[in-house]
Amino acid sequence: MTxxxxxxxxxxxxxxxxxxxxEIVQKTFDAIVDTLVEDGRIELRNFGVFEVKRRxxxxxxxxxxxxxxxxxxxxxxxxxxxxxxxxRVRQLEREAAAKAQAAAEQEAGQSEAVAETLGSTPSYxx
Numbered sequence: 001m002t003x004x005x006x007x008x009x010x011x012x013x014x015x016x017x018x019x020x021x022x023e024i025v026q027k028t029f030d031a032i033v034d035t036l037v038e039d040g041r042i043e044l045r046n047f048g049v050f051e052v053k054r055r056x057x058x059x060x061x062x063x064x065x066x067x068x069x070x071x072x073x074x075x076x077x078x079x080x081x082x083x084x085x086x087x088r089v090r091q092l093e094r095e096a097a098a099k100a101q102a103a104a105e106q107e108a109g110q111s112e113a114v115a116e117t118l119g120s121t122p123s124y125x126x
Contacts, residue, residue, distance in 0.1 A: 003029075036077060048081040 003025065011021040032050065035042040040052040057073045081089070 044082070046082050046084050048079055048085060051078050051080070052076070053078050 003022075007018055007022045007025050010016075010025065011018045014021070016024075032042055036050055036052050041049065042051075043049045052075050055074050055076055058071050060069050060071045061067070062069050
């Protein structure tokens with residue numbers, strides 16, 4: 001889903017123009033980024049926590065040449081989902097597993113039916 005699609009969905013739900021909704025969505029994103037830069041952490045209840053973490057400098061190896069390379073420190077944004085989001089994603093996993101199991105059982109049932117059909121074909125001895 002893109003920002004444009006998010007704007008369209010919200011606009012339709014609350015009855016604002018897409019232009020006004022886009023401005024609100026963009027201001028929300030800007031506020032999140034500004035807070036991360038200033039405070040290094042933002043916690044959105046029932047959604048999750050964004051946090052800026054420091055990656056230490058390290059020595060690495062160029063995979064093509066095998067040469068040692070120095071990688072400087074960098075800062076990355078991490079995200080830890082909230083309980084509600086985590087629960088809903090886990091539900092997706094359970095549904096996908098159930099569908100996969102049902103498909104496997106259906107395929108096994110079809111294989112048995114084919115085997116029975118092949119096993120019961122009459123033979124024509126001449």
